[in-house]
Amino acid sequence: MTIIEEFTPLFAPKTVAVVGASAKGNALPNVFIRRIREFGFTGDIYPIHPAASEIDGLTAYKCLADTPKPVDYAYIAVSGAQIPAMLSAAKGHVRFAQVVSSGFGEVEEGKNLQADLAAAARAGGMRLLGPNCLGIYTPRGRVTFTEIGPKEVGPVGIISQSGGLGTDIIRRGLSRGLKFSGLVTVGNCADVTPSDLLEFYIADPQTKVIGLYIETAKDGRRLFDILRHAKAAKPVVILKGGRTQQGLAAAASHTGSLAGDDRVWVALARQTGCMLVDTLDDFIDTLLIFQTLKPRAQRPTHQVVLFGNGGGTSVLATDCYARLDLDVTPFAQGTIDALAELKLPPGTSITNPVDCPVGTLQQDDGRVAEKILDIIYAQGQPEALVMHLNLSAFVGRTKPEVLDNLVAASMRVQQKHPGKAHFILVLRSDGEPALEARKREFRDKAVALGVPVYDEMANAGVALAALASFERFRAARA
Amino acid sequence: MKDENPVAAARRAGRSALDESAGKQLLSAFGINVPQSRVAKGIGDADAAMSGLKVPVVVKVMSPDILHKSDAGGVKINLQSVAEVKAAITGMLTAPKIKGARIDGFLIEEMAPAGHELVIGGLRDPDFGPLVMVGLGGVFVEILKDVSFRLCPITRIDAEEMLAELKGVAILKGARGTKPASLDAIIDVLIKVGGDDGLLMQHAADISEADINPLIVSDTAAVAVDARFILG
Numbered sequence: 001m002t003i004i005e006e007f008t009p010l011f012a013p014k015t016v017a018v019v020g021a022s023a024k025g026n027a028l029p030n031v032f033i034r035r036i037r038e039f040g041f042t043g044d045i046y047p048i049h050p051a052a053s054e055i056d057g058l059t060a061y062k063c064l065a066d067t068p069k070p071v072d073y074a075y076i077a078v079s080g081a082q083i084p085a086m087l088s089a090a091k092g093h094v095r096f097a098q099v100v101s102s103g104f105g106e107v108e109e110g111k112n113l114q115a116d117l118a119a120a121a122r123a124g125g126m127r128l129l130g131p132n133c134l135g136i137y138t139p140r141g142r143v144t145f146t147e148i149g150p151k152e153v154g155p156v157g158i159i160s161q162s163g164g165l166g167t168d169i170i171r172r173g174l175s176r177g178l179k180f181s182g183l184v185t186v187g188n189c190a191d192v193t194p195s196d197l198l199e200f201y202i203a204d205p206q207t208k209v210i211g212l213y214i215e216t217a218k219d220g221r222r223l224f225d226i227l228r229h230a231k232a233a234k235p236v237v238i239l240k241g242g243r244t245q246q247g248l249a250a251a252a253s254h255t256g257s258l259a260g261d262d263r264v265w266v267a268l269a270r271q272t273g274c275m276l277v278d279t280l281d282d283f284i285d286t287l288l289i290f291q292t293l294k295p296r297a298q299r300p301t302h303q304v305v306l307f308g309n310g311g312g313t314s315v316l317a318t319d320c321y322a323r324l325d326l327d328v329t330p331f332a333q334g335t336i337d338a339l340a341e342l343k344l345p346p347g348t349s350i351t352n353p354v355d356c357p358v359g360t361l362q363q364d365d366g367r368v369a370e371k372i373l374d375i376i377y378a379q380g381q382p383e384a385l386v387m388h389l390n391l392s393a394f395v396g397r398t399k400p401e402v403l404d405n406l407v408a409a410s411m412r413v414q415q416k417h418p419g420k421a422h423f424i425l426v427l428r429s430d431g432e433p434a435l436e437a438r439k440r441e442f443r444d445k446a447v448a449l450g451v452p453v454y455d456e457m458a459n460a461g462v463a464l465a466a467l468a469s470f471e472r473f474r475a476a477r478a
Numbered sequence: 479m480k481d482e483n484p485v486a487a488a489r490r491a492g493r494s495a496l497d498e499s500a501g502k503q504l505l506s507a508f509g510i511n512v513p514q515s516r517v518a519k520g521i522g523d524a525d526a527a528m529s530g531l532k533v534p535v536v537v538k539v540m541s542p543d544i545l546h547k548s549d550a551g552g553v554k555i556n557l558q559s560v561a562e563v564k565a566a567i568t569g570m571l572t573a574p575k576i577k578g579a580r581i582d583g584f585l586i587e588e589m590a591p592a593g594h595e596l597v598i599g600g601l602r603d604p605d606f607g608p609l610v611m612v613g614l615g616g617v618f619v620e621i622l623k624d625v626s627f628r629l630c631p632i633t634r635i636d637a638e639e640m641l642a643e644l645k646g647v648a649i650l651k652g653a654r655g656t657k658p659a660s661l662d663a664i665i666d667v668l669i670k671v672g673g674d675d676g677l678l679m680q681h682a683a684d685i686s687e688a689d690i691n692p693l694i695v696s697d698t699a700a701v702a703v704d705a706r707f708i709l710g
Binding site: 268 | 688
């Protein structure tokens with residue numbers, strides 16, 4: 001059986017059993033039933049209940065082995081102690097069981113119960129997710145544990161050892177344009193580990209980029225081997241929780257005292273081409289760049305052109321990008337001469353960074369941007385171009401359509417010069433609600449066209465640096 | 479390969495670490511240069527031990543009871559003759575921190591030519607298995623912690639990147655008028671320690687920690703002058 005065949009019942013189940021729904025209809029599993037119905041799940045749903053014959057209008061069954069068809073995915077949220085017996089009695093009738101209940105290995109007194117749970121899952125012939133997690137969001141299978149989440153299948157596959165953070169990733173990721181091929185919360189990993197799911201996502205044609213939030217990797221060697229053999233076929237972004245600098249307290253050697261957990265993860269990333277990030281924001285920003293832009297190993301990104309309004313912003317971004325090992329160097333004279341022929345108003349800088357005050361950008365109602373970008377693309381040989389607009393600076397000074405035209409011009413230029421340079425849009429605002437609303441509208445439009453949008457230059461820089469490091473890795477090793 | 483695997487022998491003897499001589503035997507079996515050396519039981523066989531060695535030599539006490547040989551007065555360097563070697567051994571036998579210890583013998587070893595001092599280490603992580611480390615010796619490792627780790631097995635590119643990552647790499651390349659170190663020789667040792675067929679992968683089940691300290695690297699060669707292997 002291939003890894004895809006093995007995990008298809010999880011990501012696209014035809015039958016779902018729900019353990020813990022109450023006849024009164026107010027427990028978390030009842031909410032789960034409501035959510036997957038709303039999400040468009042069309043397969044069979046089997047509530048499992050010791051006494052009730054019907055739950056939420058569905059026929060209920062006494063145990064997992066009793067359902068009319070085998071269960072592809074069982075969602076289990078009842079008190080922990082009763083679960084092992086339930087699983088071991090399933091007699092090969094269940095493919096995947098996700099135990100969201102807690103009170104297992106995450107607490108000292110639950111360690112034995114977790115061992116029992118894992119043994120019961122083996123005895124019952126199923127794979128086990130969790131315990132101590134929240135569930136799965138899989139748009140292709142129309143199953144979700146979350147309130148929100150679009151039905152559209154995207155390219156970002158997520159594995160999260162934390163349930164709550166999994167929800168954050170969906171919510172915040174969506175608001176920044178991420179679209180998911182799946183998100184699995186794996187909790188204590190009593191059976192299925194992030195390595196298993198990583199193998200699936202690497203093979204999964206829907207998934208283009210993989211995000212992993214991980215705290216401990218008990219099967220770290222396997223994780224390393226999977227990543228190593230994948231040879232950076234897909235970008236993998238790792239957010240590691242608990243990166244201690246501390247060496248081994250009891251180390252007998254120099255080497256032992258110098259090796260913290262952090263060193264291991266840095267080593268793993270360098271050797272396998274994974275991107276190791278420090279914050280949830282960096283995680284989402286980095287996933288977004290890989291969702292939208294195609295890594296270009298034949299010409300790794302180094303030279304970046306900045307174009308937009310805000311002189312100080314350009315200067316700060318140039319410094320920030322230099323620290324990220326990106327290079328904002330002035331154009332060659334030919335490009336400068338070509339831009340000079342546009343006879344832009346005084347106060348415009350045309351060397352790179354190309355700094356255009358609002359007065360310049362509103363020329364031709366914003367269509368001037370297209371002329372500037374055309375010259376940069378044709379002559380400036382950018383490896384990446386970051387166009388930044390400080391939306392606040394336009395308020396009260398220009399017609400509203402100027403911003404529309406600027407954004408539209410930037411999109412058109414992409415189509416004219418396909419694959420020439422990575423293009424990123426930074427839309428800066430002061431949080432004023434009307435501006436935020438416009439930003440959202442621009443963002444949706446841009447991301448749909450494959451242009452990533454960031455709130456600040458630094459966010460774009462971090463993501464671009466990650467893309468560059470991935471390209472360099474592939475260039476050196478592929 | 480030696481007829482007896484030093485790791486297996488130490489395990490069988492119930493030792494928790496390889497002594498220096500066994501450690502060097504192990505390094506040598508993996509093709510890593512170690513100084514020519516002989517073991518003398520005492521002054522009685524010092525002459526015989528010295529017969530195949532070129533001066534200057536260094537004498538080091540071999541004892542499972544002495545962890546820090548230099549601190550105990552158990553290392554004498556730059557000895558130019560058999561007489562000086564015998565005097566060194568006699569001196570050690572009366573040193574306060576040595577005379578009560580179990581003594582396996584005295585390692586008499588040719589001195590490595592001058593060069594840059596590096597540390598190459600190994601460690602078995604409970605989740606990830608063997609790791610290999612490299613750093614420049616002295617303050618670079620001890621104070622600045624300027625070291626680079628990789629999971630084993632490493633490739634040649636990994637080894638190159640490990641060195642490139644060190645802040646002190648400019649010194650190896652000959653900054654401040656020093657003679658450059660052979661980066662190729664260091665990379666070669668890193669691969670023999672941490673590569674696919676390297677020492678750490680081949681003995682992953684037995685070696686929990688390792689320090690080759692110092693590895694002395696000239697512009698042409700690298701020599702492992704001291705090594706510690708912790709078993710477990």
